[in-house]
Amino acid sequence: MFSRKRWKEAGTAYTLLSPTLFVLLLFVIGPILFAIYLSFHKVQLLGTASFQFVGFDNFTRILDDTRAKIALWNTVKYVVIVVPTQTMLALVLAATLNAGLKGEKFFRIVYFLPTLTSSAVLTLIFMWMYNQNGLVNHVLEFLGLPTYNWLGDPSVALNAIMIMNIWSTAPFFMVIYLAALQDIPDSLYEAAELDGANAWHKFWYVTVPYLKPVTSFVVIMGLIGTFQLFDQSYIFSGGSGGPNNATLTVVLLIYQYAFKSLGTMGYAAALAFALAIVILLATWLQRKFSKEESLY
Amino acid sequence: MMNKKTWFAVGMSTMLFGSVLAGCGGEEKTAKNENKGETKEEQVEVTLAGWGGNPMEQKLLKQTLDEFEKKYPNIKVKHEVISDQYMDVIKTRLIGGEGPDVFYLDAFEAPAMIETGVLEPLDDYVTDDFDIDDFEKPLLDAFKGPDGKIYGFPKDYSTLALFYNKKMFAEAGLDVPKTWDELREAAKTLTKGTEVYGFGVAPELARLYYIAESKGGKVVTDNKASFADPKVVEALQPIVDMRLKDKSAAQPSEVGAGWGGEMFGQQKAAMVIEGNWAIPFLQETFPNTEFGTAEVPTIDGKKGTMAYTVAYVMNKDSQKKEAAWKLISFLTGKEGMKIWTSKGFALPTRKSVASELGYDKDELRAALVAGAPYATVWQNGTNLPIIMNNFNNQFVSAFLGEQPLDEALKKAQDIANKEIEAK
Incomplete structure (x- = not known):
């Protein structure tokens, strides 16, 4: 079936690809396969390492794990609120920046700043502002609004993280939108104007449809990013997912099982695998709805 | 074509893993040999x-x-x-x-x-x-x-002791509490709205263990959680009541402090139960907060603390x-x-x-x-980390008044034991 020449060609290609392949196999494909292997075993790494095959036990255990359910529920709640909000905010910010106002470049920098800060530092700064006697509560009090125990009250802790995350990631997607906005040919707007469209019409009937592939990208990236929420809730709760499991996310739970408790590495791998499937499903659903055929 | 690629990938990764594992094995052996040949x-x-x-x-x-x-x-x-x-x-x-x-x-x-x-x-x-x-x-x-x-x-090591703010006690004309009932009364007198709380509580098992067991109940039995025992609930109820009924207790995060020592140093709590580590911290960070220490108040006439x-x-x-x-x-x-x-x-x-x-x-x-x-050493079997985690999670919610204490502890105990059984 394969001629000698094709074999040779393939050989040369693989030789040239080998550095990349090597890195990919070692750091991406290898670990993925190993994680799948782990998820079917009861693993004890400390001391005498032991791998005991347990079939689907790790997966059935998820169904019986109250904390896993809470973590999934928290994560889903987080995704459902954060992804649409940050996408819309990003679009609105980008549109205002693209409107040709004065000082546009200055605002572009100001809007983008939050994204540049590392999320760990950001979380610490926000925790300080969320403090019971902190900035946020002072502002709320000044405006005559109710104040909250942002860090300690289970019913608002996750919201506090949501607000912070929307604020810090929306600008990143804003930049992507901005690039796409500048791609929209002026002729489209001119044509719309001739048809008697006002600013709102132009935005809704020209800009938004034209940005559909970008929106699709932003939503998928947002989905993946939010499902993987870890560092913020980790720092917020000091690694416990508290108060009362309110900030427990799936990845935080995986971390706890993998590194905090001994001998549950296999179960952690199973949880990670389940999360991958959930993300896959969410992405697939999103693509089904938007019927987008663009490439990424 | 696809097939070939897949096989190549599988083969390659197997090889890689093989070499990685072999590498680890080798090192261990040499480690054991060298251990014997050491000279002074x-x-x-x-x-x-x-x-x-x-x-x-x-x-x-x-x-x-x-x-x-x-x-x-x-x-x-x-x-x-x-x-x-x-x-x-x-x-x-x-x-x-x-x-x-x-x-x-x-x-x-x-x-x-x-x-x-x-x-x-x-x-x-x-x-x-x-x-x-x-x-x-x-x-x-x-x-x-x-x-x-x-x-x-x-x-x-360190044990826990009662830290009290000397100035606040003098102003209120109070003596340092010797029993838990006295502490509760003192906390009421010392509380000034939400500015100063009488008693700063760390709602964690590590700090409450000796109180939880003070009425004869056990937190851990046979390496499993047993803190939903009515005797444990009864022992912990006063702490929750102090926050919800007396409004004389709060946890550090409610006043914007990171931990009890800080809350006490900032004069937002008149009393806290902390360990040796708080002494140098208070002396260095809050030299203006005059404080004294006393043994942890007794419960039913019995002394108790953690180590x-x-x-x-x-x-x-x-x-x-x-x-x-x-x-x-x-x-x-x-x-x-x-x-x-x-x-x-x-x-x-x-x-x-x-x-x-x-x-x-x-x-x-x-x-x-x-x-x-008379201290209880903070340790109890291999499953204490799991037990602690679940206790802390639910106890906080009871402490904040989201659910009654007995229900919270029952829930926490069930989850903890489920987790232990699945291990």
């Missing part, structure tokens, strides 16, 4: 890992290690400070075969670590000179394995066990411990050192030392 005159370097302390503590440890190197010129100590997530780092390093020779281990983590077999039993190294009976027995027992062997020697202790342990895979033991025996020996605890940042676990340094007569530390004989 050779220069050896021992690694010692621990978490950081305040600058004064660092200096004291440095001083102790310098003394050690003077005494054993052929041994050099490489001190590594792991500043965050200490246990995660240590476990990962041990798994990777890169563990330090000697490291700190909290009593709370000890049973699980001993069970895995990564620690070296130290009985065979002990000589008469080392005087093992000099240690406070409950603290030493915390590092005994189920086989009766000793896996670590406690370097220091937290940390030991030096040896890595079983260490290649320099002789030198490592010399280090451990110096650090936990009379000489080393005396330097380490000389400034009172930590309390000595050896009775002889304690009486020599006279902390039982120290104004602030006497209450802490007095607690040692």
Whole structure:
């Protein structure tokens, strides 16, 4: 079936690809396969390492794990609120920046700043502002609004993280939108104007449809990013997912099982695998709805 | 075409994994061989890992290690400070075969670590000179394995004591509470709205364990959670009532403090129950807060407090066990411990050192030392981390008034035991 020449060609290609392949196999494909292997075993790494095959036990255990359910529920709640909000905010910010106002470049920098800060530092700064006697509560009090125990009250802790995350990631997607906005040919707007469209019409009937592939990208990236929420809730709760499991996310739970408790590495791998499937499903659903055929 | 690629990928990764695993295996073997061939005159370097302390503590440890190197010129100590997530780092390093020779281990983590077999039993190294009976027995027992062997020697400890704000007490004309009922009454008097709370509570099992067991209930039974016992609920209910009914207690985060010591230092709590670590912190960070210490108030006439202790342990895979033991025996020996605890940042676990340094007569530390004989050591079997996690989660929600305490603890107990059974 394969001629000698094709074999040779393939050989040369693989030789040239080998550095990349090597890195990919070692750091991406290898670990993925190993994680799948782990998820079917009861693993004890400390001391005498032991791998005991347990079939689907790790997966059935998820169904019986109250904390896993809470973590999934928290994560889903987080995704459902954060992804649409940050996408819309990003679009609105980008549109205002693209409107040709004065000082546009200055605002572009100001809007983008939050994204540049590392999320760990950001979380610490926000925790300080969320403090019971902190900035946020002072502002709320000044405006005559109710104040909250942002860090300690289970019913608002996750919201506090949501607000912070929307604020810090929306600008990143804003930049992507901005690039796409500048791609929209002026002729489209001119044509719309001739048809008697006002600013709102132009935005809704020209800009938004034209940005559909970008929106699709932003939503998928947002989905993946939010499902993987870890560092913020980790720092917020000091690694416990508290108060009362309110900030427990799936990845935080995986971390706890993998590194905090001994001998549950296999179960952690199973949880990670389940999360991958959930993300896959969410992405697939999103693509089904938007019927987008663009490439990424 | 696709098939070929897939097979290639599978083959390649198998090869890679094979070589990685082979690499690990080889290292272990050489480690065991070298261990025997060590001679005394050779220069050896021992690694010692621990978490950081305040600058004064660092200096004291440095001083102790310098003394050690003077005494054993052929041994050099490489001190590594792991500043965050200490246990995660240590476990990962041990798994990777890169563990330090000697490291700190909290009593709370000890049973699980001993069970895995990564620690070296130290009985065979002990000589008469080392005087093992000099240690406070409950603290030493915390590092005994189920086989009766000793896996670590406690370097220091702290108990809990009642810290009270002298000025607030004088203004209110109150005496320092001796019983828990007096404490509750005092807390009511000392509370000023949401500005000052009478009592700062850390709603954690590590701090409440002795209270939880004060009415005869058990938090842990047969390595499983049993804290939904009505006797435990009854014992903990007053703490919840103080916050919800009396409005005289709060946790540090409610007033924007990180922990009890800070809350107390900022004068947002008139009383807290904290350990030895709070003394230097308060003196340095809040020199204007005048405070005193007293033994933890009694419950039903019985004294109780917690004890937290940390030991030096040896890595079983260490290649320099002789030198490592010399280090451990110096650090936990009379000489080393005396330097380490000389400034009172930590309390000595050896009775002889304690009486020599006279902390039982120290104004602030006497209450802490007095607690040692009746303290409950913060440790209970291999599943305590799981039990603690679930307790803390639900107790906070009861403490904040989201659900009744008995329901919260029942829920926490069920989840904890489910997790333990699935292990």
